[in-house]
Amino acid sequence: MNGLLHQISSGIASGAIYASVSLALVMIYQATHHVNFAQGEMATLSTFVALTLIHAGVPFWAAFVITVVLSFGLGVAVERVLMRPVMNAPVLTSVGVFIGLLLVINALDGWIFGFTIKAFPSPFHSAHPLLGGLVSPHELGETGLTVVVLLLVWAFFRFTPLGLAMRAAAHNPVSARLCGVNVSRMLGLGWGLAAAIGAAAGIMVAPVVFLDPNMMSGILLYAFAGALLGGVDNPFGAVIGGFIVGVLENIFGAYIVGTELKLTVALIIIVAVLLVKPTGLFGRAVQVRV
Amino acid sequence: MNRNRSAVWGGLGVFAVLVALAFVSSSYHLFQLTMLVVYAVAVLGMVVLTGYNGQISLGQGAFFAIGSYVTAILMANYNWPYWATVPVAAAASALMGFLIGFPALRLGGLYLALTTFALAVAVPQVLKVDALSGLTGGVQGLTMDKAEAPFHLPLTGDQWIYLFTLIVGGLMFLLAWNLTRGRIGRAMMAVREQSTAAEAMGINLAGLKTRTFAVSAMLTGVAGALSSIAVQFVAPDSFNFFLSITLFVGLVVGGVDSIPGALFGGAFVEFLPNIANEISKAAPGAIYGAILIAFMFVMPRGVGGLLSRLARRARKPAVAAE
Numbered sequence: 001m002n003g004l005l006h007q008i009s010s011g012i013a014s015g016a017i018y019a020s021v022s023l024a025l026v027m028i029y030q031a032t033h034h035v036n037f038a039q040g041e042m043a044t045l046s047t048f049v050a051l052t053l054i055h056a057g058v059p060f061w062a063a064f065v066i067t068v069v070l071s072f073g074l075g076v077a078v079e080r081v082l083m084r085p086v087m088n089a090p091v092l093t094s095v096g097v098f099i100g101l102l103l104v105i106n107a108l109d110g111w112i113f114g115f116t117i118k119a120f121p122s123p124f125h126s127a128h129p130l131l132g133g134l135v136s137p138h139e140l141g142e143t144g145l146t147v148v149v150l151l152l153v154w155a156f157f158r159f160t161p162l163g164l165a166m167r168a169a170a171h172n173p174v175s176a177r178l179c180g181v182n183v184s185r186m187l188g189l190g191w192g193l194a195a196a197i198g199a200a201a202g203i204m205v206a207p208v209v210f211l212d213p214n215m216m217s218g219i220l221l222y223a224f225a226g227a228l229l230g231g232v233d234n235p236f237g238a239v240i241g242g243f244i245v246g247v248l249e250n251i252f253g254a255y256i257v258g259t260e261l262k263l264t265v266a267l268i269i270i271v272a273v274l275l276v277k278p279t280g281l282f283g284r285a286v287q288v289r290v
Numbered sequence: 291m292n293r294n295r296s297a298v299w300g301g302l303g304v305f306a307v308l309v310a311l312a313f314v315s316s317s318y319h320l321f322q323l324t325m326l327v328v329y330a331v332a333v334l335g336m337v338v339l340t341g342y343n344g345q346i347s348l349g350q351g352a353f354f355a356i357g358s359y360v361t362a363i364l365m366a367n368y369n370w371p372y373w374a375t376v377p378v379a380a381a382a383s384a385l386m387g388f389l390i391g392f393p394a395l396r397l398g399g400l401y402l403a404l405t406t407f408a409l410a411v412a413v414p415q416v417l418k419v420d421a422l423s424g425l426t427g428g429v430q431g432l433t434m435d436k437a438e439a440p441f442h443l444p445l446t447g448d449q450w451i452y453l454f455t456l457i458v459g460g461l462m463f464l465l466a467w468n469l470t471r472g473r474i475g476r477a478m479m480a481v482r483e484q485s486t487a488a489e490a491m492g493i494n495l496a497g498l499k500t501r502t503f504a505v506s507a508m509l510t511g512v513a514g515a516l517s518s519i520a521v522q523f524v525a526p527d528s529f530n531f532f533l534s535i536t537l538f539v540g541l542v543v544g545g546v547d548s549i550p551g552a553l554f555g556g557a558f559v560e561f562l563p564n565i566a567n568e569i570s571k572a573a574p575g576a577i578y579g580a581i582l583i584a585f586m587f588v589m590p591r592g593v594g595g596l597l598s599r600l601a602r603r604a605r606k607p608a609v610a611a612e
Contacts, residue, residue, distance in 0.1 A: 082583070086586065
């Protein structure tokens with residue numbers, strides 16, 4: 001029983017990471033109907049930047065904040081330079097650009113920072129075991145921080161005028177523009193925010209999975225599964241979906257398929273969701289006007 | 291009619307040149323040519339899917355792997371002759387394509403791209419699994435015997451493998467061409483252009499898309515089978531996610547909606563690694579990515595699109611003169 005509880009708690013810890021990346025994906029999907037296949041690689045790049053800062057002697061939390069801000073800039077830049085010109089192009093074009101970006105960032109990571117697997121320091125330490133030894137200090141701290149980030153994002157969208165404007169721009173760009181919302185600036189902001197959330201997730205997961213250029217590829221896959229499970233048009237659902245996928249992945253990995261097939265669990269979840277409830281747990285069926 | 295006739299002559303001409311190359315190339319170049327044709331068939335599967343039906347697969351490497359492994363398992367474990375394994379590999383990949391396509395293609399949009407992305411990441415893991423290692427050889431993979439020329443033909447093994455690949459590949463190109471220029475091809479394009487209108491015309495959207503995906507998976511699976519016969523070795527790590535991405539880049543470079551373009555795509559997939567290594571040893575992946583982004587912005591219809599535009603321009607003065 002203790003074993004199962006342990007699997008669930010570490011599932012929630014990795015679920016928090018998946019939830020963040022799912023949220024970043026869904027934010028961009030809602031605003032642009034593009035799936036950012038490069039989301040994971042962008043987060044990996046941010047994590048490398050953070051590690052470089054830490055090695056240069058910057059304190060952990062200062063490095064965290066600097067990296068998140070830089071990533072925000074990276075997100076805005078990607079939107080401006082790469083996505084803006086192909087906004088109305090066919091789907092293939094945007095997928096091609098995202099895959100190209102994935103390849104470029106992945107190769108640059110390896111080129112600049114090397115392909116060796118690197119340890120990443122954790123900011124969370126504790127002298128005595130927590131919750132009866134059920135969770136490690138890092139798991140607890142990482143989950144807590146991610147939940148705080150998610151709550152901040154929610155509060156931002158729910159209670160600030162800027163958040164409202166961003167939701168309006170994503171939901172109905174034409175009407176939003178008529179009401180005086182600068183839709184193009186909102187798109188840039190959304191991309192920046194998604195990249196910043198991804199960066200935070202990358203820094204939080206790196207102490208667990210170690211840092212190398214392919215760190216996020218598996219995590220991105222679980223985030224896809226989480227986003228589909230929660231409903232690809234519902235940010236709240238995507239977060240819940242991310243947590244569920246984290247727990248399922250750990251339980252399946254520990255008791256059913258073994259760790260060597262963990263990634264296949266993501267594929268099974270995706271196919272199962274598409275078969276049983278394609279709108280996801282919290283999504284709405286979209287009616288298209290012809 | 292006229293265009294069909296010139297396409298037939300063009301295709302036969304290319305085929306004849308490729309056959310002639312069998313008798314003048316060294317065995318190293320023969321192997322490269324064989325792999326070029328293999329990758330061209332793999333890319334052809336994506337042309338049918340993406341170019342004609344408008345669906346995107348990021349996991350075509352998974353079907354390549356299935357085709358390869360079916361051939362390898364039948365040859366290494368059950369002593370099947372190489373030629374008999376190709377139809378089985380084709381059927382297995384088509385079936386897998388149907389099973390993956392069925393849930394993903396009931397919905398529009400990016401669901402197929404997402405599902406195939408997951409498939410491509412998961413397949414190498416499944417191939418490595420211990421429980422299946424009696425069949426798949428696990429991490430070590432499987433080794434097969436080299437095919438020899440039948441009927442005492444005076445050909446070396448390399449020449450025969452190349453010609454065999456060329457014959458099967460030629461048949462696949464013929465199949466794709468016939469499929470896309472007829473009624474089914476028009477239905478596929480109608481779905482790509484305006485799915486609502488196509489549905490109103492009585493086309494079963496999900497059915498057509500799923501069957502197109504099965505054909506696409508079959509073509510790529512046949513390519514995998516041919517590659518097994520040529521390489522005589524399979525291992526899980528040759529079918530990683532990067533293979534799917536490379537095939538996708540090949541598709542874009544060759545031209546998404548161009549059947550002859552698939553040959554250029556195949557050449558790109560076969561030869562780019564050498565060129566990329568020469569440009570930058572440190573980051574060959576960056577070159578793939580940069581080429582992909584550049585094509586999307588500058589030449590979204592690829593080399594095939596460029597060629598068909600040139601052909602049209604060459605034909606125009608002749609029409610005006612008539």
